[in-house]
Amino acid sequence: MNIIRTPVPVLGCPEDGVALVAIGDVHGHFGMLQKIIATAKKTLPKSAKEIVFVLLGDLIDRGDAAIEIIDLIREGIEDWRVIPILGNHEQLLLRVLHAPDDDYRHHWALWRGNGGQNTLENLQIKLPPLADTDVPDHRRAFEKALGQDRIAFLNAMPSHYKSGNILCVHAGVDPTLSLEENFAKDKLSNAPDHWAWIREGFLDHEGTYPDNCFIVHGHTVLPGPTLAPHRIGLDTGACVFGVLSGATFFKGEMTVFQVTAD
Structure with a gap:
Protein backbone atom coordinates (compact mmCIF):
# COMPACT_ATOMS: atom_id res chain seq x y z
CA MET A 1 0.00 0.00 0.00
CA ASN A 2 1.12 3.56 -0.62
CA ILE A 3 -0.41 6.85 0.47
CA ILE A 4 0.24 10.37 -0.83
CA ARG A 5 -1.27 13.10 1.30
CA THR A 6 -2.50 16.51 0.14
CA PRO A 7 0.26 19.16 0.06
CA VAL A 8 0.23 21.56 3.02
CA PRO A 9 2.05 24.85 3.63
CA VAL A 10 4.99 24.67 6.05
CA LEU A 11 7.64 27.07 7.35
CA GLY A 12 10.38 25.12 5.56
CA CYS A 13 11.41 25.95 2.01
CA PRO A 14 14.42 24.58 0.09
CA GLU A 15 16.52 26.59 -2.32
CA ASP A 16 14.79 27.98 -5.39
CA GLY A 17 14.01 25.28 -7.94
CA VAL A 18 14.92 22.41 -5.59
CA ALA A 19 12.49 19.64 -4.73
CA LEU A 20 13.83 18.14 -1.52
CA VAL A 21 12.67 14.59 -0.76
CA ALA A 22 13.39 13.26 2.75
CA ILE A 23 12.95 9.62 3.76
CA GLY A 24 12.73 8.29 7.32
CA ASP A 25 14.75 5.44 8.86
CA VAL A 26 14.82 2.49 6.41
CA GLN A 34 12.16 0.56 -3.59
CA LYS A 35 8.45 1.21 -3.07
CA ILE A 36 8.99 4.63 -1.51
CA ILE A 37 11.31 5.71 -4.33
CA ALA A 38 8.51 4.89 -6.79
CA THR A 39 5.99 6.75 -4.64
CA ALA A 40 8.29 9.76 -4.23
CA LYS A 41 8.45 10.15 -8.01
CA LYS A 42 4.69 10.81 -8.05
CA THR A 43 5.14 13.80 -5.70
CA LEU A 44 7.79 15.59 -7.74
CA PRO A 45 6.71 18.90 -9.28
CA LYS A 46 7.39 19.16 -13.01
CA SER A 47 8.87 22.63 -12.54
CA ALA A 48 11.64 21.42 -10.18
CA LYS A 49 15.12 22.05 -11.57
CA GLU A 50 16.88 19.66 -9.18
CA ILE A 51 15.78 16.67 -7.09
CA VAL A 52 17.63 16.19 -3.81
CA PHE A 53 16.88 12.82 -2.19
CA VAL A 54 17.86 12.77 1.49
CA LEU A 55 17.90 9.58 3.56
CA LEU A 56 17.68 10.58 7.22
CA GLY A 57 20.02 7.90 8.59
CA ASP A 58 19.70 4.37 9.98
CA LEU A 59 19.84 2.70 6.59
CA ILE A 60 21.25 -0.42 8.23
CA ASP A 61 20.49 -2.93 11.04
CA ARG A 62 17.32 -4.68 12.19
CA GLY A 63 16.16 -5.45 8.65
CA ASP A 64 17.59 -8.14 6.38
CA ALA A 65 18.91 -6.13 3.41
CA ALA A 66 21.23 -3.39 4.67
CA ILE A 67 23.96 -4.31 2.20
CA GLU A 68 21.60 -4.11 -0.81
CA ILE A 69 20.50 -0.67 0.39
CA ILE A 70 24.06 0.62 0.73
CA ASP A 71 24.95 -0.74 -2.71
CA LEU A 72 21.85 0.80 -4.32
CA ILE A 73 22.65 4.22 -2.90
CA ARG A 74 26.29 3.94 -3.94
CA GLU A 75 25.19 3.19 -7.51
CA GLY A 76 22.84 6.20 -7.58
CA ILE A 77 19.09 6.71 -7.86
CA GLU A 78 17.69 8.17 -11.07
CA ASP A 79 19.55 11.41 -11.84
CA TRP A 80 18.85 12.73 -8.36
CA ARG A 81 21.36 14.13 -5.92
CA VAL A 82 21.35 11.52 -3.15
CA ILE A 83 22.39 12.49 0.39
CA PRO A 84 22.63 9.60 2.90
CA ILE A 85 22.90 11.18 6.35
CA LEU A 86 24.71 9.44 9.18
CA GLY A 87 22.37 7.85 11.72
CA ASN A 88 23.21 6.44 15.12
CA HIS A 89 23.23 2.88 13.71
CA GLU A 90 25.82 3.75 11.05
CA GLN A 91 27.69 5.54 13.83
CA LEU A 92 27.68 2.39 15.99
CA LEU A 93 29.19 0.45 13.08
CA LEU A 94 31.82 3.12 12.45
CA ARG A 95 32.76 3.01 16.12
CA VAL A 96 33.56 -0.69 15.63
CA LEU A 97 35.67 0.05 12.56
CA HIS A 98 37.54 2.91 14.25
CA ALA A 99 37.91 1.36 17.72
CA PRO A 100 41.39 0.80 19.15
CA ASP A 101 42.09 -2.88 19.79
CA ASP A 102 41.36 -2.66 23.53
CA ASP A 103 37.86 -1.20 22.87
CA TYR A 104 36.97 -3.29 19.83
CA ARG A 105 35.15 -6.07 21.71
CA HIS A 106 32.98 -3.56 23.58
CA HIS A 107 31.92 -1.72 20.42
CA TRP A 108 31.39 -4.99 18.55
CA ALA A 109 28.99 -6.26 21.23
CA LEU A 110 27.18 -2.90 21.39
CA TRP A 111 26.60 -2.77 17.62
CA ARG A 112 25.57 -6.44 17.35
CA GLY A 113 23.13 -6.09 20.23
CA ASN A 114 21.45 -3.07 18.65
CA GLY A 115 20.49 -4.68 15.36
CA GLY A 116 23.92 -5.20 13.84
CA GLN A 117 23.47 -8.98 13.88
CA ASN A 118 20.93 -8.63 11.05
CA THR A 119 23.47 -6.71 8.97
CA LEU A 120 26.12 -9.35 9.69
CA GLU A 121 23.76 -12.07 8.48
CA ASN A 122 23.07 -10.03 5.37
CA LEU A 123 26.80 -10.12 4.57
CA GLN A 124 26.45 -13.92 4.22
CA ILE A 125 29.84 -14.65 5.76
CA LYS A 126 30.62 -16.51 8.96
CA LEU A 127 33.13 -14.60 11.04
CA PRO A 128 35.15 -16.47 13.66
CA PRO A 129 33.81 -15.96 17.22
CA LEU A 130 35.44 -12.89 18.67
CA ALA A 131 35.98 -14.69 21.98
CA ASP A 132 38.26 -17.19 20.18
CA THR A 133 40.01 -14.73 17.83
CA ASP A 134 42.64 -12.05 18.16
CA VAL A 135 41.14 -8.60 17.60
CA PRO A 136 43.37 -7.68 14.62
CA ASP A 137 42.43 -10.93 12.84
CA HIS A 138 38.74 -10.44 13.53
CA ARG A 139 38.88 -6.83 12.39
CA ARG A 140 40.57 -7.81 9.11
CA ALA A 141 37.96 -10.51 8.45
CA PHE A 142 35.12 -8.08 9.16
CA GLU A 143 36.58 -5.34 6.97
CA LYS A 144 37.10 -7.83 4.15
CA ALA A 145 33.47 -8.93 4.42
CA LEU A 146 32.21 -5.34 4.32
CA GLY A 147 34.57 -4.28 1.55
CA GLN A 148 36.55 -1.07 1.32
CA ASP A 149 34.02 0.65 -0.95
CA ARG A 150 31.23 0.23 1.60
CA ILE A 151 33.51 1.30 4.44
CA ALA A 152 34.44 4.43 2.47
CA PHE A 153 30.71 5.09 1.90
CA LEU A 154 30.00 4.85 5.64
CA ASN A 155 32.92 7.11 6.52
CA ALA A 156 31.74 9.75 4.04
CA MET A 157 28.15 10.00 5.32
CA PRO A 158 27.51 13.62 6.38
CA SER A 159 26.06 14.81 9.66
CA HIS A 160 23.34 16.88 8.00
CA TYR A 161 22.10 18.52 4.82
CA LYS A 162 20.72 22.06 4.53
CA SER A 163 18.84 23.65 1.62
CA GLY A 164 17.15 27.00 2.06
CA ASN A 165 15.97 27.00 5.67
CA ILE A 166 15.36 23.23 5.75
CA LEU A 167 17.84 21.27 7.85
CA CYS A 168 17.88 17.48 7.49
CA VAL A 169 19.53 15.60 10.36
CA HIS A 170 19.11 12.15 11.88
CA ALA A 171 17.98 12.84 15.45
CA GLY A 172 17.89 16.62 15.85
CA VAL A 173 19.91 19.49 17.27
CA ASP A 174 20.46 21.08 20.65
CA PRO A 175 18.40 24.30 20.34
CA THR A 176 20.60 26.06 22.91
CA LEU A 177 23.61 25.88 20.57
CA SER A 178 24.32 27.30 17.13
CA LEU A 179 24.31 24.97 14.14
CA GLU A 180 28.08 25.35 13.95
CA GLU A 181 28.42 24.25 17.57
CA ASN A 182 26.03 21.32 17.06
CA PHE A 183 27.87 19.93 14.07
CA ALA A 184 31.33 20.56 15.51
CA LYS A 185 30.68 17.68 17.92
CA ASP A 186 32.73 14.52 17.40
CA LYS A 187 31.14 12.48 14.63
CA LEU A 188 31.39 9.27 16.68
CA SER A 189 30.19 10.62 20.01
CA ASN A 190 27.16 8.98 21.61
CA ALA A 191 26.45 11.85 24.00
CA PRO A 192 22.67 12.23 24.58
CA ASP A 193 22.69 15.77 23.11
CA HIS A 194 24.52 14.68 19.94
CA TRP A 195 22.84 15.25 16.56
CA ALA A 196 22.69 11.46 15.95
CA TRP A 197 21.13 10.68 19.36
CA ILE A 198 19.28 13.68 20.83
CA ARG A 199 15.70 13.41 22.04
CA GLU A 200 15.28 15.28 25.33
CA GLY A 201 15.69 19.01 24.80
CA PHE A 202 14.90 18.73 21.09
CA LEU A 203 11.56 16.95 20.81
CA ASP A 204 10.07 18.92 23.71
CA HIS A 205 11.38 22.28 22.44
CA GLU A 206 8.51 24.56 21.47
CA GLY A 207 10.30 27.58 20.02
CA THR A 208 12.39 28.18 16.95
CA TYR A 209 15.64 26.38 16.17
CA PRO A 210 19.05 27.91 15.35
CA ASP A 211 19.04 30.05 12.18
CA ASN A 212 15.22 29.69 12.11
CA CYS A 213 15.61 26.28 10.52
CA PHE A 214 12.76 23.94 9.78
CA ILE A 215 14.15 20.58 10.88
CA VAL A 216 13.41 17.29 9.13
CA HIS A 217 14.52 14.30 11.20
CA GLY A 218 14.13 10.62 11.97
CA HIS A 219 15.48 8.54 14.90
CA THR A 220 12.43 8.68 17.20
CA VAL A 221 9.75 6.19 16.14
CA LEU A 222 6.31 7.76 15.91
CA PRO A 223 2.96 6.25 14.88
CA GLY A 224 2.74 8.72 11.99
CA PRO A 225 4.70 11.66 10.55
CA THR A 226 4.57 14.24 13.34
CA LEU A 227 4.46 17.89 12.28
CA ALA A 228 5.27 20.71 14.68
CA PRO A 229 5.60 24.37 13.64
CA HIS A 230 9.36 24.15 13.14
CA ARG A 231 10.07 20.46 12.50
CA ILE A 232 8.71 17.14 11.26
CA GLY A 233 9.66 13.62 12.40
CA LEU A 234 9.57 10.99 9.65
CA ASP A 235 10.61 7.79 11.45
CA THR A 236 7.36 5.84 11.49
CA GLY A 237 8.92 2.49 12.35
CA ALA A 238 9.80 0.60 9.18
CA CYS A 239 11.26 -2.08 11.43
CA VAL A 240 8.51 -1.91 14.07
CA PHE A 241 5.24 -1.10 12.31
CA GLY A 242 6.18 -1.87 8.70
CA VAL A 243 5.57 1.74 7.62
CA LEU A 244 8.16 3.91 5.85
CA SER A 245 7.44 7.62 5.45
CA GLY A 246 8.82 10.49 3.42
CA ALA A 247 8.06 14.09 2.54
CA THR A 248 8.69 16.27 -0.50
CA PHE A 249 9.34 19.99 0.03
CA PHE A 250 8.94 22.53 -2.75
CA LYS A 251 8.24 26.28 -2.61
CA GLY A 252 6.95 26.31 0.97
CA GLU A 253 4.71 23.26 0.62
CA MET A 254 5.17 19.74 1.96
CA THR A 255 3.71 16.52 0.58
CA VAL A 256 3.88 13.56 2.98
CA PHE A 257 3.81 10.03 1.57
CA GLN A 258 4.04 6.51 3.03
CA VAL A 259 4.44 2.89 1.99
CA THR A 260 3.90 -0.33 3.90
CA ALA A 261 5.70 -3.65 3.94
CA ASP A 262 2.69 -5.50 2.46
Missing part, protein backbone atom coordinates in the same frame (compact mmCIF):
# COMPACT_ATOMS: atom_id res chain seq x y z
CA HIS A 27 16.57 -0.02 8.71
CA GLY A 28 17.48 -2.65 6.14
CA HIS A 29 14.08 -2.87 4.43
CA PHE A 30 15.08 -2.87 0.79
CA GLY A 31 11.62 -3.63 -0.58
CA MET A 32 10.06 -0.67 1.20
CA LEU A 33 12.88 1.60 0.01
Whole structure:
Protein backbone atom coordinates (compact mmCIF):
# COMPACT_ATOMS: atom_id res chain seq x y z
CA MET A 1 0.00 0.00 0.00
CA ASN A 2 1.12 3.56 -0.62
CA ILE A 3 -0.41 6.85 0.47
CA ILE A 4 0.24 10.37 -0.83
CA ARG A 5 -1.27 13.10 1.30
CA THR A 6 -2.50 16.51 0.14
CA PRO A 7 0.26 19.16 0.06
CA VAL A 8 0.23 21.56 3.02
CA PRO A 9 2.05 24.85 3.63
CA VAL A 10 4.99 24.67 6.05
CA LEU A 11 7.64 27.07 7.35
CA GLY A 12 10.38 25.12 5.56
CA CYS A 13 11.41 25.95 2.01
CA PRO A 14 14.42 24.58 0.09
CA GLU A 15 16.52 26.59 -2.32
CA ASP A 16 14.79 27.98 -5.39
CA GLY A 17 14.01 25.28 -7.94
CA VAL A 18 14.92 22.41 -5.59
CA ALA A 19 12.49 19.64 -4.73
CA LEU A 20 13.83 18.14 -1.52
CA VAL A 21 12.67 14.59 -0.76
CA ALA A 22 13.39 13.26 2.75
CA ILE A 23 12.95 9.62 3.76
CA GLY A 24 12.73 8.29 7.32
CA ASP A 25 14.75 5.44 8.86
CA VAL A 26 14.82 2.49 6.41
CA HIS A 27 16.57 -0.02 8.71
CA GLY A 28 17.48 -2.65 6.14
CA HIS A 29 14.08 -2.87 4.43
CA PHE A 30 15.08 -2.87 0.79
CA GLY A 31 11.62 -3.63 -0.58
CA MET A 32 10.06 -0.67 1.20
CA LEU A 33 12.88 1.60 0.01
CA GLN A 34 12.16 0.56 -3.59
CA LYS A 35 8.45 1.21 -3.07
CA ILE A 36 8.99 4.63 -1.51
CA ILE A 37 11.31 5.71 -4.33
CA ALA A 38 8.51 4.89 -6.79
CA THR A 39 5.99 6.75 -4.64
CA ALA A 40 8.29 9.76 -4.23
CA LYS A 41 8.45 10.15 -8.01
CA LYS A 42 4.69 10.81 -8.05
CA THR A 43 5.14 13.80 -5.70
CA LEU A 44 7.79 15.59 -7.74
CA PRO A 45 6.71 18.90 -9.28
CA LYS A 46 7.39 19.16 -13.01
CA SER A 47 8.87 22.63 -12.54
CA ALA A 48 11.64 21.42 -10.18
CA LYS A 49 15.12 22.05 -11.57
CA GLU A 50 16.88 19.66 -9.18
CA ILE A 51 15.78 16.67 -7.09
CA VAL A 52 17.63 16.19 -3.81
CA PHE A 53 16.88 12.82 -2.19
CA VAL A 54 17.86 12.77 1.49
CA LEU A 55 17.90 9.58 3.56
CA LEU A 56 17.68 10.58 7.22
CA GLY A 57 20.02 7.90 8.59
CA ASP A 58 19.70 4.37 9.98
CA LEU A 59 19.84 2.70 6.59
CA ILE A 60 21.25 -0.42 8.23
CA ASP A 61 20.49 -2.93 11.04
CA ARG A 62 17.32 -4.68 12.19
CA GLY A 63 16.16 -5.45 8.65
CA ASP A 64 17.59 -8.14 6.38
CA ALA A 65 18.91 -6.13 3.41
CA ALA A 66 21.23 -3.39 4.67
CA ILE A 67 23.96 -4.31 2.20
CA GLU A 68 21.60 -4.11 -0.81
CA ILE A 69 20.50 -0.67 0.39
CA ILE A 70 24.06 0.62 0.73
CA ASP A 71 24.95 -0.74 -2.71
CA LEU A 72 21.85 0.80 -4.32
CA ILE A 73 22.65 4.22 -2.90
CA ARG A 74 26.29 3.94 -3.94
CA GLU A 75 25.19 3.19 -7.51
CA GLY A 76 22.84 6.20 -7.58
CA ILE A 77 19.09 6.71 -7.86
CA GLU A 78 17.69 8.17 -11.07
CA ASP A 79 19.55 11.41 -11.84
CA TRP A 80 18.85 12.73 -8.36
CA ARG A 81 21.36 14.13 -5.92
CA VAL A 82 21.35 11.52 -3.15
CA ILE A 83 22.39 12.49 0.39
CA PRO A 84 22.63 9.60 2.90
CA ILE A 85 22.90 11.18 6.35
CA LEU A 86 24.71 9.44 9.18
CA GLY A 87 22.37 7.85 11.72
CA ASN A 88 23.21 6.44 15.12
CA HIS A 89 23.23 2.88 13.71
CA GLU A 90 25.82 3.75 11.05
CA GLN A 91 27.69 5.54 13.83
CA LEU A 92 27.68 2.39 15.99
CA LEU A 93 29.19 0.45 13.08
CA LEU A 94 31.82 3.12 12.45
CA ARG A 95 32.76 3.01 16.12
CA VAL A 96 33.56 -0.69 15.63
CA LEU A 97 35.67 0.05 12.56
CA HIS A 98 37.54 2.91 14.25
CA ALA A 99 37.91 1.36 17.72
CA PRO A 100 41.39 0.80 19.15
CA ASP A 101 42.09 -2.88 19.79
CA ASP A 102 41.36 -2.66 23.53
CA ASP A 103 37.86 -1.20 22.87
CA TYR A 104 36.97 -3.29 19.83
CA ARG A 105 35.15 -6.07 21.71
CA HIS A 106 32.98 -3.56 23.58
CA HIS A 107 31.92 -1.72 20.42
CA TRP A 108 31.39 -4.99 18.55
CA ALA A 109 28.99 -6.26 21.23
CA LEU A 110 27.18 -2.90 21.39
CA TRP A 111 26.60 -2.77 17.62
CA ARG A 112 25.57 -6.44 17.35
CA GLY A 113 23.13 -6.09 20.23
CA ASN A 114 21.45 -3.07 18.65
CA GLY A 115 20.49 -4.68 15.36
CA GLY A 116 23.92 -5.20 13.84
CA GLN A 117 23.47 -8.98 13.88
CA ASN A 118 20.93 -8.63 11.05
CA THR A 119 23.47 -6.71 8.97
CA LEU A 120 26.12 -9.35 9.69
CA GLU A 121 23.76 -12.07 8.48
CA ASN A 122 23.07 -10.03 5.37
CA LEU A 123 26.80 -10.12 4.57
CA GLN A 124 26.45 -13.92 4.22
CA ILE A 125 29.84 -14.65 5.76
CA LYS A 126 30.62 -16.51 8.96
CA LEU A 127 33.13 -14.60 11.04
CA PRO A 128 35.15 -16.47 13.66
CA PRO A 129 33.81 -15.96 17.22
CA LEU A 130 35.44 -12.89 18.67
CA ALA A 131 35.98 -14.69 21.98
CA ASP A 132 38.26 -17.19 20.18
CA THR A 133 40.01 -14.73 17.83
CA ASP A 134 42.64 -12.05 18.16
CA VAL A 135 41.14 -8.60 17.60
CA PRO A 136 43.37 -7.68 14.62
CA ASP A 137 42.43 -10.93 12.84
CA HIS A 138 38.74 -10.44 13.53
CA ARG A 139 38.88 -6.83 12.39
CA ARG A 140 40.57 -7.81 9.11
CA ALA A 141 37.96 -10.51 8.45
CA PHE A 142 35.12 -8.08 9.16
CA GLU A 143 36.58 -5.34 6.97
CA LYS A 144 37.10 -7.83 4.15
CA ALA A 145 33.47 -8.93 4.42
CA LEU A 146 32.21 -5.34 4.32
CA GLY A 147 34.57 -4.28 1.55
CA GLN A 148 36.55 -1.07 1.32
CA ASP A 149 34.02 0.65 -0.95
CA ARG A 150 31.23 0.23 1.60
CA ILE A 151 33.51 1.30 4.44
CA ALA A 152 34.44 4.43 2.47
CA PHE A 153 30.71 5.09 1.90
CA LEU A 154 30.00 4.85 5.64
CA ASN A 155 32.92 7.11 6.52
CA ALA A 156 31.74 9.75 4.04
CA MET A 157 28.15 10.00 5.32
CA PRO A 158 27.51 13.62 6.38
CA SER A 159 26.06 14.81 9.66
CA HIS A 160 23.34 16.88 8.00
CA TYR A 161 22.10 18.52 4.82
CA LYS A 162 20.72 22.06 4.53
CA SER A 163 18.84 23.65 1.62
CA GLY A 164 17.15 27.00 2.06
CA ASN A 165 15.97 27.00 5.67
CA ILE A 166 15.36 23.23 5.75
CA LEU A 167 17.84 21.27 7.85
CA CYS A 168 17.88 17.48 7.49
CA VAL A 169 19.53 15.60 10.36
CA HIS A 170 19.11 12.15 11.88
CA ALA A 171 17.98 12.84 15.45
CA GLY A 172 17.89 16.62 15.85
CA VAL A 173 19.91 19.49 17.27
CA ASP A 174 20.46 21.08 20.65
CA PRO A 175 18.40 24.30 20.34
CA THR A 176 20.60 26.06 22.91
CA LEU A 177 23.61 25.88 20.57
CA SER A 178 24.32 27.30 17.13
CA LEU A 179 24.31 24.97 14.14
CA GLU A 180 28.08 25.35 13.95
CA GLU A 181 28.42 24.25 17.57
CA ASN A 182 26.03 21.32 17.06
CA PHE A 183 27.87 19.93 14.07
CA ALA A 184 31.33 20.56 15.51
CA LYS A 185 30.68 17.68 17.92
CA ASP A 186 32.73 14.52 17.40
CA LYS A 187 31.14 12.48 14.63
CA LEU A 188 31.39 9.27 16.68
CA SER A 189 30.19 10.62 20.01
CA ASN A 190 27.16 8.98 21.61
CA ALA A 191 26.45 11.85 24.00
CA PRO A 192 22.67 12.23 24.58
CA ASP A 193 22.69 15.77 23.11
CA HIS A 194 24.52 14.68 19.94
CA TRP A 195 22.84 15.25 16.56
CA ALA A 196 22.69 11.46 15.95
CA TRP A 197 21.13 10.68 19.36
CA ILE A 198 19.28 13.68 20.83
CA ARG A 199 15.70 13.41 22.04
CA GLU A 200 15.28 15.28 25.33
CA GLY A 201 15.69 19.01 24.80
CA PHE A 202 14.90 18.73 21.09
CA LEU A 203 11.56 16.95 20.81
CA ASP A 204 10.07 18.92 23.71
CA HIS A 205 11.38 22.28 22.44
CA GLU A 206 8.51 24.56 21.47
CA GLY A 207 10.30 27.58 20.02
CA THR A 208 12.39 28.18 16.95
CA TYR A 209 15.64 26.38 16.17
CA PRO A 210 19.05 27.91 15.35
CA ASP A 211 19.04 30.05 12.18
CA ASN A 212 15.22 29.69 12.11
CA CYS A 213 15.61 26.28 10.52
CA PHE A 214 12.76 23.94 9.78
CA ILE A 215 14.15 20.58 10.88
CA VAL A 216 13.41 17.29 9.13
CA HIS A 217 14.52 14.30 11.20
CA GLY A 218 14.13 10.62 11.97
CA HIS A 219 15.48 8.54 14.90
CA THR A 220 12.43 8.68 17.20
CA VAL A 221 9.75 6.19 16.14
CA LEU A 222 6.31 7.76 15.91
CA PRO A 223 2.96 6.25 14.88
CA GLY A 224 2.74 8.72 11.99
CA PRO A 225 4.70 11.66 10.55
CA THR A 226 4.57 14.24 13.34
CA LEU A 227 4.46 17.89 12.28
CA ALA A 228 5.27 20.71 14.68
CA PRO A 229 5.60 24.37 13.64
CA HIS A 230 9.36 24.15 13.14
CA ARG A 231 10.07 20.46 12.50
CA ILE A 232 8.71 17.14 11.26
CA GLY A 233 9.66 13.62 12.40
CA LEU A 234 9.57 10.99 9.65
CA ASP A 235 10.61 7.79 11.45
CA THR A 236 7.36 5.84 11.49
CA GLY A 237 8.92 2.49 12.35
CA ALA A 238 9.80 0.60 9.18
CA CYS A 239 11.26 -2.08 11.43
CA VAL A 240 8.51 -1.91 14.07
CA PHE A 241 5.24 -1.10 12.31
CA GLY A 242 6.18 -1.87 8.70
CA VAL A 243 5.57 1.74 7.62
CA LEU A 244 8.16 3.91 5.85
CA SER A 245 7.44 7.62 5.45
CA GLY A 246 8.82 10.49 3.42
CA ALA A 247 8.06 14.09 2.54
CA THR A 248 8.69 16.27 -0.50
CA PHE A 249 9.34 19.99 0.03
CA PHE A 250 8.94 22.53 -2.75
CA LYS A 251 8.24 26.28 -2.61
CA GLY A 252 6.95 26.31 0.97
CA GLU A 253 4.71 23.26 0.62
CA MET A 254 5.17 19.74 1.96
CA THR A 255 3.71 16.52 0.58
CA VAL A 256 3.88 13.56 2.98
CA PHE A 257 3.81 10.03 1.57
CA GLN A 258 4.04 6.51 3.03
CA VAL A 259 4.44 2.89 1.99
CA THR A 260 3.90 -0.33 3.90
CA ALA A 261 5.70 -3.65 3.94
CA ASP A 262 2.69 -5.50 2.46
